[in-house]
Amino acid sequence: MTVGLPHVLTLAALLFGIGLYGALSRKNAVHVMMSLELMANAVNLNLVGFSRFVTPEAMTGQFFAVFSMVVSAAEIGLGLALVIAIYRRKRSVELDAVQELKG
Amino acid sequence: MSMDWVVLIPLLPALAFTVLAPLSRAARARLVPVAVAAVLGSLGLSIAAFLAVWPGGHDAVWQGSFTIAHIGDRAIPLGLALEPMSAIMLLVVTVVGACVQVYSLGYMHREDRIGWYYAVLSLFTAAMLALVLSDNFLGLFMAWEVMGLCSYLLIGFWHEQEAPRLASIKAFLTTKVGDLGFMLALAVVYAEVGAFDFATVLHHDWAAGTATLVALLMLFGAMGKSAQFPLHVWLPDAMAGPTPASALIHAATMVAAGVFLVVRAFPIFEVSGIALTITLWVGLLTALLAGLLATVQHDIKKVLAYSTISQLGFMFIALGAGGSTAALYHLVTHAYFKSLLFLGAGVIIHAAHTQDMREMGGLAKKLPVTSLAFASGSLALAGIVPFSGFWSKDEILTVLLHEHQYAAFAIALLAAFITAFYVARLWFRVFTAPTQQKELHEGHRSMLAPMVALAVITAVIGFFGPTLGDFLGHEIPWPALGTAAISTVAALGGIALGWYVYGRRTSVVNTQAIKQRFPHAYGVLANKYYFDLTYGYFVVGGYTALTRALATFDARVVDGVVNGAAAAWRSLSAAGWTFDGRVVDGAVNGAASAVKAAGDKVRTLQTGSVRGYQTLVAGAVVLLVIWILVKGA
Numbered sequence: 001m002t003v004g005l006p007h008v009l010t011l012a013a014l015l016f017g018i019g020l021y022g023a024l025s026r027k028n029a030v031h032v033m034m035s036l037e038l039m040a041n042a043v044n045l046n047l048v049g050f051s052r053f054v055t056p057e058a059m060t061g062q063f064f065a066v067f068s069m070v071v072s073a074a075e076i077g078l079g080l081a082l083v084i085a086i087y088r089r090k091r092s093v094e095l096d097a098v099q100e101l102k103g
Numbered sequence: 104m105s106m107d108w109v110v111l112i113p114l115l116p117a118l119a120f121t122v123l124a125p126l127s128r129a130a131r132a133r134l135v136p137v138a139v140a141a142v143l144g145s146l147g148l149s150i151a152a153f154l155a156v157w158p159g160g161h162d163a164v165w166q167g168s169f170t171i172a173h174i175g176d177r178a179i180p181l182g183l184a185l186e187p188m189s190a191i192m193l194l195v196v197t198v199v200g201a202c203v204q205v206y207s208l209g210y211m212h213r214e215d216r217i218g219w220y221y222a223v224l225s226l227f228t229a230a231m232l233a234l235v236l237s238d239n240f241l242g243l244f245m246a247w248e249v250m251g252l253c254s255y256l257l258i259g260f261w262h263e264q265e266a267p268r269l270a271s272i273k274a275f276l277t278t279k280v281g282d283l284g285f286m287l288a289l290a291v292v293y294a295e296v297g298a299f300d301f302a303t304v305l306h307h308d309w310a311a312g313t314a315t316l317v318a319l320l321m322l323f324g325a326m327g328k329s330a331q332f333p334l335h336v337w338l339p340d341a342m343a344g345p346t347p348a349s350a351l352i353h354a355a356t357m358v359a360a361g362v363f364l365v366v367r368a369f370p371i372f373e374v375s376g377i378a379l380t381i382t383l384w385v386g387l388l389t390a391l392l393a394g395l396l397a398t399v400q401h402d403i404k405k406v407l408a409y410s411t412i413s414q415l416g417f418m419f420i421a422l423g424a425g426g427s428t429a430a431l432y433h434l435v436t437h438a439y440f441k442s443l444l445f446l447g448a449g450v451i452i453h454a455a456h457t458q459d460m461r462e463m464g465g466l467a468k469k470l471p472v473t474s475l476a477f478a479s480g481s482l483a484l485a486g487i488v489p490f491s492g493f494w495s496k497d498e499i500l501t502v503l504l505h506e507h508q509y510a511a512f513a514i515a516l517l518a519a520f521i522t523a524f525y526v527a528r529l530w531f532r533v534f535t536a537p538t539q540q541k542e543l544h545e546g547h548r549s550m551l552a553p554m555v556a557l558a559v560i561t562a563v564i565g566f567f568g569p570t571l572g573d574f575l576g577h578e579i580p581w582p583a584l585g586t587a588a589i590s591t592v593a594a595l596g597g598i599a600l601g602w603y604v605y606g607r608r609t610s611v612v613n614t615q616a617i618k619q620r621f622p623h624a625y626g627v628l629a630n631k632y633y634f635d636l637t638y639g640y641f642v643v644g645g646y647t648a649l650t651r652a653l654a655t656f657d658a659r660v661v662d663g664v665v666n667g668a669a670a671a672w673r674s675l676s677a678a679g680w681t682f683d684g685r686v687v688d689g690a691v692n693g694a695a696s697a698v699k700a701a702g703d704k705v706r707t708l709q710t711g712s713v714r715g716y717q718t719l720v721a722g723a724v725v726l727l728v729i730w731i732l733v734k735g736a
Contacts, residue, residue, distance in 0.1 A: 023717055023721075024714070027714075095712075095713045096713075102709060102711030102712075
């Protein structure tokens, strides 16, 4: 059996679903960020898959995936820094612990 | 060399007024030296002008004019001209003006409003200088009116008190009655000649009737300004002003302006014989009656005031007899000796703290300089050789004899006799009678120096009479021995009588006794011939009623209109205020509170819960996807 576009898309959809579930159900900020990473990688997988099977001669999708990964790495660095800062103030990484921006 | 600097002579004091007038009271008081410097500058320029005119003659040395207005196709020029007569008058005005201003530094130094006093004095000096320099009747009239204003302001200088205030109004209105005559004369002149300048007007070919009309109207104006009967009533009251101002305005210069006007317009008077005769009799009446009034006054300044009226009468006598040069001569000598007497009276009043001669006495020992200077002025006024009044009075008597006016000569001689009598009365009462006060002190240097200068001038100026005549292009001869003898006898007789009544060591003057011996005569004199009562009854009453009616009109109608307008404006602005509060502020505040209410609603979206936001985003994405699926199909 050869791997085709449907397999890739299915895997990406599964990954996105798992990520979405994790992001909505977890209280721990680190867990939520891991879930967000899963969702971002599902998107990256879509990009690579479409690039390979729909426009194999153009490398646009793959470049975009690499670009997206770099941005995600920066984003997760920033996010973890925020989590550490919050932990220092609150001694907790629970999302419900931060409510200061309530209007 | 251009002589345009002559303009500066009246301009310097005018500038001093312009500098002083708009300032505060304190700043004016500090800048008093500006006024003194201005008049001293004018004095210097006047001497230069005199030297430039020397040796005199008839012609103008310098002339300048500019057009102030065009009426239709006619231009109205105003000009100044420097000729011998104006050069003489410039010297008189600036010498007396400078003396008075220096003297006032001492006399007025305790006054708060000394700056205002100097400002008005400067304006007056400027106007008088412009008057004597003017080469036309219109400019002369304008300066004449400015002087009237200054006279009013200075008489009413102490306007907190009632007497000066009333005196200033009386002086202003009485002279204004005369000014009306002058103004009508100007109208007739312009209708007849079509110009105002002396050269054109005086060389006009006058018909006798028109000339009489113009001359009489001008004479009426001159009578108001020079305080001749029956318009003399303002001058004695004008003594309520500061004494140095009286010396300048009400003795030396402004009151002489009437005489000066007649001298200027003399050719017109000569055309009309009647006008000359009337001038002569106005002068005679004034000289005699005012002299008599001076004999019963107790206020030293009022004696001098009536004396001034009487001496101005002498000038009118000279004019009426055809001797305009003699009149001008007497004007010059009188300006010096009478301002000297007034300045002396100022020192006496300062020393004695009263103006009542009955409370003075023995001042000769305590005030040596003043008494010597005063003696010079008194002898000049009495007409004793060699003091200046002797020469000019003799000149007037000579003219009368020359014109065969024997009745007039007799009356003038009688007036001279009375003059000598009241001078002696004043002198013996003030200077030699028993001392009644302990603390008497001589005036300050700044007050004595001008008096000494004037006293010296008074003592020596008589010897320059013929020179003055040559300078004016006329003849002033040395007095003939006969005339001089007669007038000297009259003067000595007057002084002797004065000594007999007031001067003897044993004499105790009992006014009550005199009053009882001559009840009618004394009553008439004490009531000043009932002039004030008559005017009060016939003229002032109506005038006061008119002013009351106008005041009522002012209060009811004018104030009503003004206050009504104010009330209307008030209610309008109240309505505007309400509109502003309700509508404009309402709109602005309403917009603000609407935004606030919306904000209160919207802020509840901001829960601060991260997981809430996540749910929101996820839900939105789901809805978006569903929408795309439905729409995309």
